[in-house]
Amino acid sequence: MRILVTGADGFVGKHLCRHLRDDGADVFEFRGPEIPGPMNIELTDGEAVARAVHEVRPEGVVHLAGFSSVAQSHADPARAFAVNVLGTVNILAALRKSAPAARTLVVSSGEVYGKIPEGQRATETSPLEPSNPYAASKAAAETAAIQFFRGYGLPVVVARPFNHLGAGQAAHFVVPSFARQLLAIRAGKSEPRLEVGNLEPVRDFSHVGDVVEAYRLLLLRGAAGEAYNVASGTGRTILSVLGELRTLVGVDVEPTVSPERFRPAEIPYLVGDAAKLRALGWQPKRTVTEALRDVIEEVTAL
Known part of the structure; x- marks a missing residue:
């Protein structure tokens, strides 16, 4: 075909x-x-x-x-x-x-x-x-x-x-962004600061x-x-996905909420x-x- x-x-x-x-x-x-x-x-x-x-x-x-x-x-x-x-x-x-x-x-x-x-x-x-x-x-x-x-x-x-x-997603999407920050922290390439947006929305x-x-x-x-x-x-919160990602990477760092990462008109549950x-x-x-x-x-x- x-x-x-x-x-x-x-x-x-x-x-x-x-x-x-x-x-x-x-x-x-x-x-x-x-x-x-x-x-x-x-x-x-x-x-x-x-x-x-x-x-x-x-x-x-x-x-x-x-x-x-x-x-x-x-x-x-x-x-x-x-x-x-x-x-x-x-x-x-x-x-x-x-x-x-x-x-x-x-x-x-x-x-x-x-x-x-x-x-x-x-x-x-x-x-x-x-x-x-x-x-x-x-x-x-x-x-x-x-x-x-x-x-x-x-x-x-x-x-x-x-x-x-999965693999191949652009770096500005939420999970690749988290992964890059966590791995940089683990490698000592950045300060132990994990910047995040709204972690409460539930997604599928x-x-x-x-x-x-x-x-x-x-x-x-x-x-x-x-x-x-x-x-x-x-449904899973963004926070739960981040928690699992932190465990997999082996980096225990608390997220820092950055208001500029929040989206307008965020959907709380989907x-x-x-x-x-x-x-x-x-x-x-x-x-x-x-x-x-x-x-x-x-x-x-x-």
Whole structure:
């Protein structure tokens, strides 16, 4: 199967491309525009996207590329909407023209649900109440994807992943940031000061390996026009994840809360229900502890 992966050079993209190739797929990678190249695409350039999709003519597409930082979306909401919404529309429009039968997975986010009642799990029928520019742009991209399904018959599926961890995540995300600080302290390269933001929010964490297996399954078997949560169903505070990371690294240092690391409009509790995905045969195989060990190993090797 000829599969096009956008955002192939990103955290999840690298894991996904490897997983798809291991399964025998012929994978074509769209990367970011920072380095010039025929497959290094600026998603907001509709003509460039159209040319690249026409050249590949994929049978399947996983659209991962986008503006991925909640924190940075507050600083640059226009860029978040341009990349996540216009970029998605450009991909879908190019597919409609050059590969209308290609099964397409548009990757959204569990953030689209916004705040949910504590102790409950968001399901695919829960209302979408995004509370930050990143989430709002993802919700808008979902709307565009479903319109292309309803209006033009494109076989589009939407994934709503919750938080996921593992090797390869950018340093500004919370767990890699913690790991870098702790390992620098352990090595004597920095003062025993661990700067953190709000540690109270509860989140639903999965291993990135389980997430990419979910994406492959949804690409092949997800129902067109439907959305699927990708989630563990278990909530943990950021504080508990930090505590486990400190134990794994072997550094006993108390965190120092830095107000500048707090996000506006923080969601206090966000946990997902993946029963719909599990009904397709998906089962998590890996633990958060394994993901934290992968992060530690990667940062140690730097």
